[in-house]
């Protein structure tokens with residue numbers, strides 16, 4: 215969902231306008247060609263304070279906002295969206311996911327998203343736009359388990375990257391102003407400017423759940439409804455040296471890939487044609503990781519190395535819709551000739567998913583800017599990084615050695631956000647929020663969702679017995695009904711209930727769900743119908 219952007223420099227003069235006297239958002243048509251969609255869209259800007267801790271300062275910048283009007287008008291109000299990262303601009307994702315989110319909110323609400331400060335068009339955070347320095351930053355992106363001194367190199371490289379950002383680049387201009395607490399205040403500023411009922415409706419995914427938990431804890435009286443889907447542990451996010459808990463289920467989901475592949479059989483999963491057990495298939499891939507660690511291979515303009523391959527896998531675990539194609543890639547890569555068009559396609563996918571890929575280098579800097587600035591503890595000694603890397607590796611063999619890259623940057627980060635939420639997330643919001651999680655999520659485990667749910671008194675819980683990152687990525691008639699009932703009526707799922715979901719290698723889409731759920735004139739093969747009934751909750 216990340217879009218390629220040209221490196222653009224931030225100039226303070228351009229970004230900091232004086233606070234306009236009228237605080238309402240002026241909506242107009244979006245720029246021609248900015249979004250490729252048939253949705254009717256409106257774009258608007260809202261000046262907000264650069265620094266909420268300086269109430270008398272006139273320094274502001276414009277939040278760039280998009281609105282997708284509800285199909286059914288007059289709407290019941292607006293829902294604000296955030297798709298996580300942190301570091302992802304939200305407007306493009308809102309447009310891409312708009313039609314789905316409209317269905318899941320009963321077509322009754324306008325959907326609103328702004329590029330959060332630090333991202334996109336609002337007020338970007340960019341360490342440097344110097345191509346030489348960018349090259350230096352990405353030159354050392356590697357697994358901390360690549361070689362004996364790899365972690366030390368990463369630690370020193372992070373120091374150098376942070377130096378580039380602070381001393382040679384543009385970090386100082388915005389680094390302290392892009393933290394999550396300020397984005398939470400921006401959400402409320404937008405509510406105030408909308409002039410509806412003064413209440414926040416919010417839908418956040420992944421890191422967007424940390425933002426959601428933060429705004430709900432800071433402004434409990436302003437919450438009408440909120441869904442937090444694919445939940446991060448916000449205690450970890452602010453108070454740990456790394457997001458340890460995020461990866462506790464990653465290896466299990468990785469194993470589950472092979473289990474469900476064998477279950478699905480060779481028609482749906484090419485790897486199953488090898489007649490091996492799931493355990494044997496997984497072991498082959500682990501062995502292949504070792505091969506690539508020792509001998510990376512050039513594919514097109516890229517070198518396929520351990521971090522690239524592992525990052526690719528992590529990305530693939532987000533959405534099971536791609537699992538069938540993944541099995542074809544693996545068949546070619548692990549058991550095949552490691553050449554040919556399939557591998558070139560893989561190389562492109564790797565470049566797209568890799569943190570040093572062209573599409574990701576800006577969001578990666580934004581992620582550092584936001585997450586590192588929010589993180590309260592920092593390290594003084596390399597030994598602490600060794601301990602944290604060890605813990606990450608023990609948490610997930612698949613991804614522990616990959617996510618050390620952010621850990622070494624954040625723990626030496628030169629800035630702290632001007633404001634950080636310091637509470638304990640034990641809050642009773644005016645109206646109950648809804649926490650949502652799949653049973654198997656390689657990025658945000660169920661346990662984190664339970665953790666947040668235990669803090670928000672009276673909150674509801676939606677568990678989907680599916681696999682993927684966020685329930686949005688697991689089509690399910692049951693979760694569809696639950697989300698619509700929440701948005702439209704405020705109804706919470708009955709406690710302890712779990713939504714069933716299709717097998718990950720079944721190719722069900724949300725469109726199937728909507729057709730099946732809404733069709734009064736059902737015309738489907740009985741087999742398909744039976745399959746649908748099997749998991750219709």
Ligand SMILES: *[C@@H]1O[C@H](CO)[C@@H](O)[C@H](O)[C@H]1NC(C)=O
Pocket residue numbers: 250251
């Ligand atoms: C716009 O979207 C359509 C449908 O998804 C796609 O076929 C087309 O290539 C897109 N155009 C551009 C310029 O991205």
Ligand SMILES: *[C@@H]1O[C@H](CO)[C@@H](O)[C@H](O)[C@H]1NC(C)=O
Pocket residue numbers: 268269270
């Ligand atoms: C802001 O301005 C008001 C009114 O002039 C003043 O009373 C207050 O002390 C100022 N606050 C700060 C933080 O400067």
Ligand SMILES: *[C@@H]1O[C@H](CO)[C@@H](O)[C@H](O)[C@H]1NC(C)=O
Pocket residue numbers: 380381382383384386
């Ligand atoms: C950013 O601020 C730091 C600390 O005040 C200073 O040492 C550094 O020179 C500044 N960077 C730039 C590019 O001005």
Ligand SMILES: *[C@@H]1O[C@H](CO)[C@@H](O)[C@H](O)[C@H]1NC(C)=O
Pocket residue numbers: 487488489
């Ligand atoms: C796998 O088993 C099937 C059915 O027994 C057989 O037809 C096929 O040849 C076997 N494939 C391999 C690669 O052993």
Ligand SMILES: *[C@@H]1O[C@H](CO)[C@@H](O)[C@H](O)[C@H]1NC(C)=O
Pocket residue numbers: 359504603604606607608610611614615
């Ligand atoms: C590093 O790689 C070795 C060999 O594959 C493995 O045993 C170990 O668990 C890995 N450590 C981490 C932290 O990933």
Ligand SMILES: *[C@@H]1O[C@H](CO)[C@@H](O)[C@H](O)[C@H]1NC(C)=O
Pocket residue numbers: 447449450459665668
């Ligand atoms: C939530 O997570 C934090 C950080 O890991 C932990 O300290 C706390 O005990 C957890 N709370 C519950 C209720 O599990």
Ligand SMILES: *[C@@H]1O[C@H](CO)[C@@H](O)[C@H](O)[C@H]1NC(C)=O
Pocket residue numbers: 320698699702703705
């Ligand atoms: C909302 O509640 C009304 C009244 O109980 C009911 O008729 C309607 O079906 C509910 N709508 C949804 C989407 O649950």
Ligand SMILES: *[C@@H]1O[C@H](CO)[C@@H](O)[C@H](O)[C@H]1NC(C)=O
Pocket residue numbers: 737738
């Ligand atoms: C059901 O769909 C099939 C295949 O698309 C079609 O041939 C048939 O006419 C349809 N039946 C009805 C009653 O619409």
